[in-house]
Amino acid sequence: xxxxxxxxxxxxxxxxxxxxxxxxxxxxxxxxxxxxxxxxxxxxxxxxxxxxxxxxxxxxxxxxxxxxxxxxxxxxxxxxxxxxxxxxxxxxxxxxxxxxxxxxxxxxxxxxxxxxxxxxxxxxxxxxxxxxxxxxxxxxxxxxxxxxxxxxxxxxxxxxxxxxxxxxxxxxxxxxxxxxxxxxxxxxxxxxxxxxxxxxxxxxxxxxxxxxxxxxxxxxxxxxxxxxxxxxxxxxxxxxxxxxxxxxxxxxxxxxxxxxxxxxxxxxxxxxxxxxxxxxxxxxxxxxxxxxxxxxxxxxxxxxxxxxxxxxxxxxxxxxxxxxxxxxxxxxxxxxxxxxxxxxxxxxxxxxxxxxxxxxxxxxxxxxxxxxxxxxxxxxxxxxxxxxxxxxxxxxxxxxxxxxxxxxxxxxxxxxx
Numbered sequence: 001x002x003x004x005x006x007x008x009x010x011x012x013x014x015x016x017x018x019x020x021x022x023x024x025x026x027x028x029x030x031x032x033x034x035x036x037x038x039x040x041x042x043x044x045x046x047x048x049x050x051x052x053x054x055x056x057x058x059x060x061x062x063x064x065x066x067x068x069x070x071x072x073x074x075x076x077x078x079x080x081x082x083x084x085x086x087x088x089x090x091x092x093x094x095x096x097x098x099x100x101x102x103x104x105x106x107x108x109x110x111x112x113x114x115x116x117x118x119x120x121x122x123x124x125x126x127x128x129x130x131x132x133x134x135x136x137x138x139x140x141x142x143x144x145x146x147x148x149x150x151x152x153x154x155x156x157x158x159x160x161x162x163x164x165x166x167x168x169x170x171x172x173x174x175x176x177x178x179x180x181x182x183x184x185x186x187x188x189x190x191x192x193x194x195x196x197x198x199x200x201x202x203x204x205x206x207x208x209x210x211x212x213x214x215x216x217x218x219x220x221x222x223x224x225x226x227x228x229x230x231x232x233x234x235x236x237x238x239x240x241x242x243x244x245x246x247x248x249x250x251x252x253x254x255x256x257x258x259x260x261x262x263x264x265x266x267x268x269x270x271x272x273x274x275x276x277x278x279x280x281x282x283x284x285x286x287x288x289x290x291x292x293x294x295x296x297x298x299x300x301x302x303x304x305x306x307x308x309x310x311x312x313x314x315x316x317x318x319x320x321x322x323x324x325x326x327x328x329x330x331x332x333x334x335x336x337x338x339x340x341x342x343x344x345x346x347x348x349x350x351x352x353x354x355x356x357x358x359x360x361x362x363x364x365x366x367x368x369x370x371x372x373x374x375x376x377x378x379x380x381x382x383x384x385x386x387x388x389x390x391x392x393x394x395x396x397x398x399x400x401x402x403x404x405x406x407x408x409x410x411x412x413x414x415x416x417x
Contacts, residue, residue, distance in 0.1 A: 009141075009144070010137055010141045010144045010145045010148060010281075011148070013136065013137060013141075014195070015136050015194045015195055015196050016136050016137055016145060016148075018190050018191070018193050018194050019132075019133070019136055019190070019191070019194065020148055020149065020152065021190040022083075022087075022186075022187040022188075022190035022191045023149055023152045023153075023187075024152050024156070025183045025184070025186040025187040025190065026087065026125075026183065026184065026187040027152055027153055027155075027156035027157075028156045028159070028163070028183055029179070029180040029181075029182075029183025029184055029187075030122075030156070030180070030183075031156045031157055031159070031163075031164065032163055032164035032167065032176065032179060032180050032183070033094065033164070033177065033180040034164065035164030035165050035168060035176075036164050036167070036168055036173050036176040036177050036180060037055065037059075037111070037115065037177070038055060039168050039173040039176075040097065040106075040111065040173040040174055040177065041055055041108060041111055043173050044101065044106065044173060044174060045106070045107065045108050045111065047108055051108055054112065055108075055111060055112060055115055058112055058115040058116045058119060059115050059116075059118065059119045059122075060119060060362075061116060061119060062116060062119035062120040062122065062123050063119070063122075063123050063126075063358065063359065063362055064359075064363065066120065066123055067123055067127075067355055067358060067359040067362075068213045068216070068217075068355055068356065068359050069209055069213065070123050070124055070127050070355050071127055071212075071213070071216050071351045071352035071353070071354060071355025071356060072207075072209055072212035072213055072216070072351070072352055072355075073124075073351075074124065074127045074128050074131060074351035074352075074355070075131075075201060075202075075212070075348060075349070075350070075351035075352055076201050076206060077128075077201055078198045078199065078200060078201065079128045079131050079132035079135065079198065079199075079351075080132060080191055080194065080198040081198060082124050082125070082127075082128040083125060083128050083129065083132060083187075083191055084188050084191050084192065085124070086121040086122070086124045086125040086128070087121075087125070087184045087185070087187045087188045087191070088184070088185075088188055089117070089118075089120075089121040090118055090121045090122070090181070090184045091181045091182075091184035091185045091188070092181075093114050093117050093118050093121070094114070094118065094177050094180050094181040094184065095177070095178065095181035096114065097110070097111070097114060097174065097177050098174045098175060098177050098178050101174045106174075126358060127351055127354050127355045127358070128351065130146075130338050130341070130342060130350075130354050131350045131351045131354055133145055133146070133149075133342065134342050134347075134350070135196065135198075135199055136194070136196060139342075139343060139411065140411075142289075142339045142342050142343060143280065143281065143284035143289040143292070143335060143336070143339045143410075144280075144281040144284060144285070146280070146334075146335040146338050146339050146342075147277055147278075147279075147280030147281040147284065147335050148277070148281065149277075150273070150276065150277035150280060150331050150334060150335050151274060151277030151278055152277075153273070153277070154270055154273030154274040154276065154277050154327075154331060155270075155274050155277075157270050157273065158267065158270030158271065158273075158274060164176060167179060201348075202347045202348035212352060213352070213356075215349065215352060216349060216351075216352025216353050216355060216356040217356045219345065219349050219352075219353055219356075220353055220356045220357060220360075223344065224402065224403065225340065225402050225403050225404060226340065226341065226344070226353075226357075228398050228399055228402045228404075229337050229340070229357075229399075230357055230360050230361055231398060232395050232396055232398060232399055233333075233337070233361040234360055234361045234363070234364050235364070235391065235392075235395035236392055236395045236396075237361055237362065237364050237365050237368065238364035238365070238367060238368035238371070238391075239368060239388040239389070239391045239392040239395065240326075240368070240388075240392060241364070241365040241367075241368030241369045241372065242368040242369060242371055242372025242375070242384070242388045243307070243372065243385060243388050243389065243392075244369070245368070245369040245372045245373060246372050246373070246376055246381055246384060246385060247266065248262060248266075249376075249381055250310075250381050250382065250385060251265060251310070251319070253381070254381050254382055255310055255311060255312050255316070256312050257312060257316070261316070265316070265319050265320055265323065266323075268319075268320040268323040268324050268327075269323040269324065269326070269327040270327070271324055271327075272323060272324030272325060272326065272327030272328040272331070273327040273328065273330065273331045274331075275324070275328050275331075276296075276327065276328040276329070276330070276331025276332045276335075277331050277335070279328075279332070280292065280331065280332050280335045283295065283332065284335070284339075287408070288407070288408035288409040289335075289336055289339050289340075289409055289410050290336070290340075290404060290407035290408055290409055290410050291407070291408055292332055292335075292336055293332065293333055293335075293336025293337065293340075293404065294399075294404050294405055294407075295332070296328070296329040296330075296332035296333045296336070297329070297333065297396050297399060299325075299329065300325055300326055300328065300329025300330075300333075301329070301392065301393045301396050302393060303321065303322055303325040303326065303329075304322055304326055304389040304392050304393060305389055305390070305393065306318040306319075306321055306322045307319055307322040307323075307385060307389055308382050308383075308385040308386045308389060336410075337357075339410055340410045341353055341354060341357065343410045343411060344410065368388075372384060372388065375387060375388075
């Protein structure tokens with residue numbers, strides 16, 4: 001690590017700025033493709049609802065298939081090379097679709113295969129990304145660095161779909177995919193300019209795959225706070241996935257809002273996430289990264305109970321306030337949890353622990369969306385939202401009995417370990 005980065009703000013670290021720039025290109029491209037890829041299926045290939053749903057599912061299926069092994073493999077490789085390799089793979093895969101269209105070879109089957117393979121590349125990127133950051137910044141700067149990355153993610157999530165829709169309208173869906181592919185190539189170029197050496201892997205012995213996976217899961221389970229973080233986040237993700245799956249139906253049918261108003265309300269979550277990313281660094285320095293995480297939990301969780309109160313009058317703000325505050329809370333919580341893992345996990349296990357956490361906390365999301373529909377069908381949409389928002393609130397109760405309320409900074413946990 002550059003000694004210069006140890007004594008100055010994270011944005012004064014040139015290597016971190018290059019890393020951040022690669023994130024801007026990557027996240028913007030990924031969020032443009034969220035719009036462009038299904039529009040290729042619908043507008044060019046005339047896909048039906050079932051095919052579009054399968055296309056969406058295939059983009060996340062890879063994490064369930066190889067999420068845990070990817071952690072073992074990433075621990076055995078140089079992290080920057082993994083990031084660059086995954087970006088190049090996505091550049092080639094997404095870039096092949098417009099070419100296939102020009103040659104008359106584009107089909108829904110080709111789109112399915114590309115979506116699955118892009119998801120595989122994304123798995124490696126998602127595991128290597130938080131594993132690489134501690135190589136660029138000091139431990140004291142991890143929270144600030146994660147906050148800056150969260151700003152990029154939230155900003156791209158907010159702006160990317162709108163930009164994607166505009167590009168599809170101007171260029172057409174297949175040509176818009178070229179912009180997504182070029183964004184992946186730009187990320188590679190930014191990563192290639194990082195001056196800090198790409199550290200060799202700390203794992204020197206290639207342990208059997210199953211044993212490597214077990215070591216990552218075992219470390220996650222043995223660390224009390226990490227175990228509670230994972231249990232809480234998995235429950236929250238299940239509840240929020242159910243709520244997100246019902247939101248459009250709730251606003252359109254139960255509340256009776258126009259599509260334009262619904263679109264604006266759904267964007268409010270992106271605004272909250274952006275504010276969370278922007279405030280995370282300051283809150284971490286002012287109160288400590290552990291207290292910042294606890295503050296996000298205490299202030300954010302009860303606000304979720306406002307959402308089912310939404311009506312087509314002044315109470316429409318209940319939905320906007322809930323979305324903004326919960327997204328703000330989630331952004332700060334994500335920054336805190338990632339910082340904690342990066343602080344306490346030994347270097348040779350970090351890739352496996354990151355993969356294990358993501359596997360466990362993302363797994364319930366598909367179940368939550370399905371469960372939300374089933375519960376709403378039985379008791380009603382508004383009533384189902386009450387159930388899942390109360391569930392989200394109760395998900396944080398275990399953290400009351402964890403070490404988190406007594407900690408100021410996560411470095412205290414590092415000192416005890």
